Amino acid sequence: DTEVTQTPKHLVMGMTNKKSLKCEQHMGHRAMYWYKQKAKKPPELMFVYSYEKLSINESVPSRFSPECPNSSLLNLHLHALQPEDSALYLCASSHDSGSSSYNEQFFGPGTRLTVL
Amino acid sequence: RKEVEQDPGPFNVPEGATVAFNCTYSNSASQSFFWYRQDCRKEPKLLMSVYSSGNEDGRFTAQLNRASQYISLLIRDSKLSDSATYLCVVNLPQAAGNKLTFGGGTRVLVKP
Numbered sequence: 001d002t003e004v005t006q007t008p009k010h011l012v013m014g015m016t017n018k019k020s021l022k023c024e025q026h027m028g029h030r031a032m033y034w035y036k037q038k039a040k041k042p043p044e045l046m047f048v049y050s051y052e053k054l055s056i057n058e059s060v061p062s063r064f065s066p067e068c069p070n071s072s073l074l075n076l077h078l079h080a081l082q083p084e085d086s087a088l089y090l091c092a093s094s095h096d097s098g099s100s101s102y103n104e105q106f107f108g109p110g111t112r113l114t115v116l
Numbered sequence: 117r118k119e120v121e122q123d124p125g126p127f128n129v130p131e132g133a134t135v136a137f138n139c140t141y142s143n144s145a146s147q148s149f150f151w152y153r154q155d156c157r158k159e160p161k162l163l164m165s166v167y168s169s170g171n172e173d174g175r176f177t178a179q180l181n182r183a184s185q186y187i188s189l190l191i192r193d194s195k196l197s198d199s200a201t202y203l204c205v206v207n208l209p210q211a212a213g214n215k216l217t218f219g220g221g222t223r224v225l226v227k228p
Binding site: 041042043044045048056088090099100102103104105106107108109110112 | 147148150157158160161162165203207208209215216218219220221
């Protein structure tokens with residue numbers, strides 16, 4: 001089972017709201033990722049968690065706050081977002097954070113976020 | 117220069133034909149390579165990893181040329197369902213972890 005699930009599928013929020021995106025995988029993967037994808041652009045890496053610890057933060061603004069409660073779950077807390085933050089937010093997981101050709105990343109279906 | 121570059125297309129392909137396209141990467145230290153496909157408003161789905169010796173999966177063949185720093189994808193006997201954007205993805209190892217760099221994607225349209 002190579003399934004990564006994400007909730008909600010769609011989210012509309014105002015600039016003063018606080019919301020959270022959730023991601024879950026049950027493949028025993030120890031690395032999890034958040035990406036942001038704008039229309040007609042490739043995904044851009046935001047954060048990497050390896051063994052439940054934040055290992056990469058791609059200089060993401062502090063209004064995005066990741067959390068990894070356990071090895072299966074990854075959250076992205078949102079606060080005081082801007083309209084330009086509207087995008088598809090993708091979660092992915094991989095066996096671990098190594099760079100082998102066998103360490104593929106599997107993506108969830110994404111949360112389509114609109115900030116008004 | 118972008119780290120991973122692809123011809124954006126679109127490649128208009130008659131059903132049943134063969135189509136091939138490349139992707140170039142700038143960092144010779146890149147270690148692993150993948151092709152993903154992405155349908156409109158969907159997530160990227162892994163199509164295949166690209167191994168040094170080249171590999172084939174059904175109608176899809178991937179090749180890696182480290183000397184010239186490019187990878188290629190060939191699709192034989194194209195189906196209408198092959199219409200998608202194909203993302204070339206390169207893994208540049210970093211001390212902090214596994215970071216994938218995506219090309220801009222090549223759009224393929226298979227027509228009857």
